[in-house]
Amino acid sequence: MRIMFWLLDVNYDVVDGVPEVRLWGVTDDDRRVVVLDRSFRPYFYVLPEEGRDAEELAEEIRRKLAAKYDIVGVDVVERKYFGRKVRLVKVTCQIPAVIPKLREEAASLPGVREVLEADIRFYMRYLIDMNVVPSAWHEVEVEEVERPKEWQVDAVYLAKSPPRHVPERTDVPNLRILAFDIECYNPRGTPKPERDPVIIIAVATSDGDCRLFLADERNDDRGALRQFAEYVREKDPDVIVGYNSNGFDWPYLLERASRRRMRLAVSRAGGEPAQSVYGHYSVVGRANIDLYNYADELTEVKVKTLENVAEYLGVMKKSERVLIEGVEIYKYWDDPSLRETLLRYATDDVRSIMGLAEKLMPFLIQLSSIVGLPLDQVIAASVGYRVEWHLMRQAFQ
Numbered sequence: 001m002r003i004m005f006w007l008l009d010v011n012y013d014v015v016d017g018v019p020e021v022r023l024w025g026v027t028d029d030d031r032r033v034v035v036l037d038r039s040f041r042p043y044f045y046v047l048p049e050e051g052r053d054a055e056e057l058a059e060e061i062r063r064k065l066a067a068k069y070d071i072v073g074v075d076v077v078e079r080k081y082f083g084r085k086v087r088l089v090k091v092t093c094q095i096p097a098v099i100p101k102l103r104e105e106a107a108s109l110p111g112v113r114e115v116l117e118a119d120i121r122f123y124m125r126y127l128i129d130m131n132v133v134p135s136a137w138h139e140v141e142v143e144e145v146e147r148p149k150e151w152q153v154d155a156v157y158l159a160k161s162p163p164r165h166v167p168e169r170t171d172v173p174n175l176r177i178l179a180f181d182i183e184c185y186n187p188r189g190t191p192k193p194e195r196d197p198v199i200i201i202a203v204a205t206s207d208g209d210c211r212l213f214l215a216d217e218r219n220d221d222r223g224a225l226r227q228f229a230e231y232v233r234e235k236d237p238d239v240i241v242g243y244n245s246n247g248f249d250w251p252y253l254l255e256r257a258s259r260r261r262m263r264l265a266v267s268r269a270g271g272e273p274a275q276s277v278y279g280h281y282s283v284v285g286r287a288n289i290d291l292y293n294y295a296d297e298l299t300e301v302k303v304k305t306l307e308n309v310a311e312y313l314g315v316m317k318k319s320e321r322v323l324i325e326g327v328e329i330y331k332y333w334d335d336p337s338l339r340e341t342l343l344r345y346a347t348d349d350v351r352s353i354m355g356l357a358e359k360l361m362p363f364l365i366q367l368s369s370i371v372g373l374p375l376d377q378v379i380a381a382s383v384g385y386r387v388e389w390h391l392m393r394q395a396f397q
Contacts, residue, residue, distance in 0.1 A: 001141070001142055001143065001144070002139060002140065002141050002142070003027055003033070003035075003139070003140060003142055003157065004027060004028040004137060004138070004139050004166070004169075005023070005025035005026060005027045005028070005033055005035065005137070005138060005140070005163075006025050006026045006027075006028075006135070006136065006137050006138075006172070006173045007023055007024075007025045007132065007133065007134050007135065007136060007137075007138060007374075008024050008025050008026060008135075008175075008238055008285075008286070008287055008375065009024040009025075009284065009285055009286060009287055009374055009375070009376065010022065010023055010024065010123050010126075010127065010132075010134070010374055011024075011123060011282070011284055012096070012122055012123045012126075014095050014096075014097070015038075017094065017095065018038050018094075019038070019040065019041065019042065019094075019095055019096060019122065020036050020037070020038050021036070021037040021038075021040055021122075021123055021126050022034050022035075022036055023035040023036075023037065023132070023138075023159075023163065024153070024268060024284070024285040024286075025138075026173040026175070026238060028137075028173070030173065030174065031154040031155060032152075032153045032154050032236070032238070032268070032285075033153055033154055033155045033156070033157060034151065034153050034156050034157070034268075034285065035140055035142060035157045035158075035159050035163065036145070036156065036157065036158050036159060037126070037130075037159040037162065037163075038158070038159075039159070039162070040125075040126045040129070040130070041072060041073075041092050041093065041094065042092070042093050042095070042096040042099055042122050042125065043073075043090055043091060043092040043093065043117075043125075044090075044091055044099065044103055044106075044115060044116065044117050044118035045077075045079065045088040045089065045090055045091070045115070045116040045117055045118075046061065046088060046089040046091060046106050046107075046109075046112055046114075046115055046116075047081065047086065047088050047112070047113045047114045047115070047116055048087070048088070048089070048111055048112065048113060049111050049112065049113040050113075052111035052112075052113075054076045054087040054088065054089055055076055057089050057109070057111055057112070058074045058075070058076050058089045060109060061074050061089060061091060061106060061109070062074045064105075064109070065102065065105055065106065069093060069098045069101070069102045069105075070093060070094040070095070070098065071091060071092065071093055071094075071102075072092050072093065072094050073090070073091070073092035074089060074090070074091055074092075075089070075090045075092075076088070076089055076090075077089075077090045081116075088116070091106065096122040099118055100118075103115045103118035120392075121277070124389075127372065127393075128372070128392060128393050128396050129396065130162045130163065131165050131397070132162070132163050132165065133165050133167075133369055133372060134368045134369060134372065134373060134374040134375060134378075135172075135365045135366075135368035135369040135374075135375050136165060136166075136167070136369045137165075137166040137169040137171075138163035138164060138165055138166060139163065139164045139166055140157075140159050140160075140161065140162070140163040140164065141159070141160040141161050142157035142158060142159055142160060143157065143158050143160060144156070144157055144158075145157065145158045148270075150269065150270030151268060151269055151270065151285075152233065152236055152268045152269075152270070152285070153268060153285070172362075172365055175206075175238040175239055175361070176205070176206060176207070176235065176236065176237045176238045176239070177205065177206040177237055177238070177239045177240075177241060177354070177357055177358075177361070178203060178204070178205050178206075178232065178235055178237035178239070178240050178241070179203065179204045179205070179240075179241045179242065179350050179351075179353040179354040179357055180201060180202065180203045180204075180228070180240065180241075180242055180245070180249065180350065180353075181201075181202045181242060181243065181245075181249065181346065181349045181350045181353055182198050182200065182201050182202070182248075182249050182252065182253065183198070183199055183200040183202075183329055183333075183342070183345075183346055184196050184197070184198055184199065184252065184329070185197050185198075185199050185215075185219055185329070185330050185333060186326070186327065186329055186330050187330045189327070191252070193251075193252045193255035193256050193259070194255070194259065197215050197219045197220065197221040197256065198215065198221045198224060198225065198252065198253065198256055199214065199215045199219065199221065199224075199329075199333050200212055200213070200214055200215075200224075200342070200343070200346045201213040201224050201225075201227075201228045201253075202346040202347060202349060202350035203228070203231060203350060204350045204351055204353070204354040205235055205237065205354075206237075206354070206357075206358070209235075210347060210350065210351065211231065212343055212346060212347065213225075213227040213228050213231070221256060221260070222260045222262065225253065225256060225257050225260060225262055225264065226262065228253075228264075229262075229263075229264050229265060229266050232266040233265075233266065236268075237286060238286060238287065239286065239287045239288075239289060239357070239361070239375070240266075240283055240286055240287070240288045240289070241288075241289045241290075241291055241353055241354070241356075241357040242288075242289075242290055242291070242292075242353060243290070243291050243292050243295075243306045243309075243349075243352075243353050243356070244290065244292040245281070245288070245290045245292075246279055246280045246281050246288075246290040246292075246293075246380065247279075247290070247292065250273050250281040250288075251275075251281075254272060254273065257272075266283060266286075267283045267284040267285055267286065268284060268285025268286060269284040269285055271284060273288065276377075277377060277380075277381075278377060278380040278381045278382075278385070279380060280293075280376060280377060280380035282376065283376075286376075287374070287375040287376040288376045289357070289364065289375065289376055289379060290379070290380065291309075291353065291356050291357065291360065291379075292304070293379040293380050294356075294360055294364075294379050295309045297383075298312070300312065306349060306352055306353065307321065307323060307352065309356065310352040310355060310356060313356060313359055314359075315352055315355035315356055315359060316348065316351065316352045316355060321345075321348035321352070322341055322344045322345040322348050323345070324341070324342065324345045329342065332345075364378065364379055367379070367386075370390065371386045371389055371390045372389050372390060372392075372393045373385075373386065373389050
């Protein structure tokens with residue numbers, strides 16, 4: 001069976017001693033799927049010093065390190081190093097976790113000049129080597145396998161061959177988007193998750209729904225946290241967007257949930273958001289995008305508040321929305337005559353975030369596919385990292 005899917009997210013795990021790359025995507029018939037590829041193995045290169053024979057070095061690596069680190073291949077290959085052809089030793093391992101220690105031992109062997117490409121994340125190495133492109137269409141030969149009960153997808157497939165990028169297809173599937181924003185109780189200044197509850201979680205979706213999940217009259221936020229997680233699973237968004245959500249909202253929600261002995265299980269794999277590269281939070285199977293990362297690059301906007309950026313980009317004028325000073329949030333919550341104004345403020349915030357997402361998604365999708373970084377990482381990465389990943393992909397090809 002062959003399927004066509006648009007790559008939304010990628011991660012990996014080790015299953016029964018085998019690394020498994022997981023490609024989460026949307027098919028051309030609008031199903032949410034994950035394609036598993038168990039054929040790829042991690043590797044790095046060892047560059048010998050001038051005069052050191054590559055074959056002898058390869059043999060020394062086999063003799064001293066192969067059994068200790070479950071090395072599955074030691075081969076002498078020819079590559080270009082700063083434009084000059086060189087002979088290197090390619091060391092292939094069974095699982096990615098051994099690479100950090102193995103590369104250190106390999107680097108300490110006599111006659112080793114340098115260890116190369118050992119710091120490339122395993123699933124990114126897979127994307128580069130297999131020419132699998134984030135935010136783009138791929139065709140792959142698969143067989144359907146059993147879906148783990150906690151995975152929120154329509155089907156799980158095992159790849160029988162590597163996916164083939166389909167560059168001639170440039171359309172984007174109908175992505176489901178969920179925007180969210182939180183307000184926290186702050187009578188003592190800056191809210192702290194160890195003491196101050198989340199009093200409002202505002203959500204808006206690309207199908208027009210907008211809701212507020214509130215703490216109860218005792219400021220207990222367990223109900224709001226539970227309702228938010230249930231709502232995310234119910235709506236099953238492909239993309240989750242926030243504004244400074246990696247810097248504030250996600251860590252605050254996760255800490256509050258932990259203190260309430262709850263799990264914020266909102267990923268498609270049934271887990272919680274987890275901090276990943278570039279400081280962003282990964283929500284497996286979904287693209288979690290912090291739009292503040294985009295705003296941070298807008299030199300024209302000096303004070304990068306949500307309302308300022310939304311007005312600058314033509315999403316919502318400040319004169320058309322409720323504005324409340326952050327330090328005043330708790331007063332509006334405590335005063336019944338002002339609470340409705342606070343709720344309108346939260347609604348305006350999340351609608352602004354959704355408006356920004358609708359305006360920026362085409363750009364972010366294009367940037368992701370050109371650079372080669374997944375949609376949730378590309379805007380969190382610095383310009384330098386984006387250039388580096390683009391050049392790495394081009395150099396490999």
